[in-house]
Amino acid sequence: MASMIMKLGSKSEVFHRDGQTWLCSTGLPSDLVVEVGEMAFHLHKFPLLSRSQVIENRINDYSSEDDEKCVLQFHDLPGGAKTFLLVAKFCYGIRLELTALNIVGIRCAAEYLQMTEDRGDGNLIMLSESFLNEMFGHWTDTIKALETCKEFLPYSEELHIVSRCIDSLAMKACADTNLFSWPLPENGIAQCPEGNHVLWNGICSTAKPQPLSEDWWYEDASLLRLSSYKRLILAVESRGMKPERIAGSVVHYAKRHLPLLCRQPSFRGRNHAAPRSLVSHPSDADQRNLLEEIVALVPTQKGATPTNFLLRLLRTSMVLQARPSCQDKLEKQIGAQLDQAALEDLLIPNIGYSMETLYDIDCVQRILDHFAHIDNEPLDPSNYIIDEGQLMGGSHPLTPMTMVATLVDGYLAEVAPDVNLKLPKFQSLAAVIPDYARPLNDGIYCATDIYLKAHPWLTDSEREQICSLMNCQKLSLEASTHATQNERLPLRVIVQVLFFEQLRLRTSISG
Numbered sequence: 001m002a003s004m005i006m007k008l009g010s011k012s013e014v015f016h017r018d019g020q021t022w023l024c025s026t027g028l029p030s031d032l033v034v035e036v037g038e039m040a041f042h043l044h045k046f047p048l049l050s051r052s053q054v055i056e057n058r059i060n061d062y063s064s065e066d067d068e069k070c071v072l073q074f075h076d077l078p079g080g081a082k083t084f085l086l087v088a089k090f091c092y093g094i095r096l097e098l099t100a101l102n103i104v105g106i107r108c109a110a111e112y113l114q115m116t117e118d119r120g121d122g123n124l125i126m127l128s129e130s131f132l133n134e135m136f137g138h139w140t141d142t143i144k145a146l147e148t149c150k151e152f153l154p155y156s157e158e159l160h161i162v163s164r165c166i167d168s169l170a171m172k173a174c175a176d177t178n179l180f181s182w183p184l185p186e187n188g189i190a191q192c193p194e195g196n197h198v199l200w201n202g203i204c205s206t207a208k209p210q211p212l213s214e215d216w217w218y219e220d221a222s223l224l225r226l227s228s229y230k231r232l233i234l235a236v237e238s239r240g241m242k243p244e245r246i247a248g249s250v251v252h253y254a255k256r257h258l259p260l261l262c263r264q265p266s267f268r269g270r271n272h273a274a275p276r277s278l279v280s281h282p283s284d285a286d287q288r289n290l291l292e293e294i295v296a297l298v299p300t301q302k303g304a305t306p307t308n309f310l311l312r313l314l315r316t317s318m319v320l321q322a323r324p325s326c327q328d329k330l331e332k333q334i335g336a337q338l339d340q341a342a343l344e345d346l347l348i349p350n351i352g353y354s355m356e357t358l359y360d361i362d363c364v365q366r367i368l369d370h371f372a373h374i375d376n377e378p379l380d381p382s383n384y385i386i387d388e389g390q391l392m393g394g395s396h397p398l399t400p401m402t403m404v405a406t407l408v409d410g411y412l413a414e415v416a417p418d419v420n421l422k423l424p425k426f427q428s429l430a431a432v433i434p435d436y437a438r439p440l441n442d443g444i445y446c447a448t449d450i451y452l453k454a455h456p457w458l459t460d461s462e463r464e465q466i467c468s469l470m471n472c473q474k475l476s477l478e479a480s481t482h483a484t485q486n487e488r489l490p491l492r493v494i495v496q497v498l499f500f501e502q503l504r505l506r507t508s509i510s511g
Helices: 045-049 053-061 080-091 103-112 124-135 139-152 161-174 226-238 243-257 284-297 307-319 324-336 361-374 388-393 400-415 423-431 442-454 460-467 477-484 491-510
Strands: 003-006 015-018 021-024 032-036 039-043 070-073 096-099
Touching (some): 021 080, 032 045, 039 080, 053 070, 124 139, 161 226, 243 307, 284 324, 307 324, 361 423, 423 442, 423 460
Parallel strands (some): 021 039, 032 070
């Protein structure tokens, strides 16, 4: 539904503009001047007062000693002079075209002027309401109308136009696309698969329209203003939409409106370009406010929102210096699903004032602490006992804790070369993972060796402390062979490795 044209008569166009004045050439002299903003409309009393109670009251209240024209001022009319011109044409019975872009202004102006059915059948309030009710059945037109509502506040809210638009969009977004096919939002026409013919009425001749994917509404929703988008998300959530679908829409919206999010280094090797329609670059303050609002919309259910997206949000929040409560919410949510994170996303550059280390170790420590706090995995070490075959083959049970253990060991290996990384911080990160969650200790051994190489000034006592993080009994044959020849390790550790190697060999022979 692109538009609806109302023909209330066969009159030709009688309105014409002369500078800041609109004239109505009907052959009768004008006896009414309506001033709206900087524009003056020279009209006639009867066509307007016959349709508007407000105009009739104003004319009756108007008093002038001279026989001059009656002058009325409507500077606060919703939509201003542009909308009043359409209202005036309607009063004169001139062809009027209602569209999704002008209907909200016309409806609000009709309410302002009290153009009810008491002034005559088919008045503007009823006609505009009929158009709105029809328009709510069309996704694209409802989107367009909703975006114009901001210009007509508070009338568009008081008349429930905004809420009706939101409800209409939410209903369609929550609809089961497997049961039927909504028209594609770009052009309102359901496309047929390649090779099919289309009849005159748009129905495929050889196949039914293909159902839309669940993310069909993401793009259009991302074009909404933040206030409208927030209400839409709350509406679809109240209708029971799955958190994963809501999270997908929030991700799409964030990528469109947060340019800084798309410029984060963690995008390397991936196609994370901002949408082509994103041409403006808002200020850091605007991006910070928007980011905090987006974080509030992110579903809190575990696993609903991709962990890599949450980490990019966290990184961006640090750059924009978002409120601590915003960063804390992200850290807790990331911690709840840390087993789904990738190492490259966890490498958050340190942008604090101290810049003590290359990467933000403290942030990762807090995330790890959140994970350890909420992890309800049963602590049954027997589930993690591995035999020689598993040590040789590298197979071990995959649980959230063991996956995070692998992630932490990889992270430690990445940050270990930093000469500014203090031993207590390295130890604190490694100690979060319990011994039973590392069936193999090759990862922590590799990270420890890298740290020892980058920090040759460590004392013997400090080298003993860092080596106590690994269990020499859980090293693979390859790692054990390397450790026995590693001059950076304390002698006691090398002796332990040799002892367990001999024990393993003896057990293997006797077996």
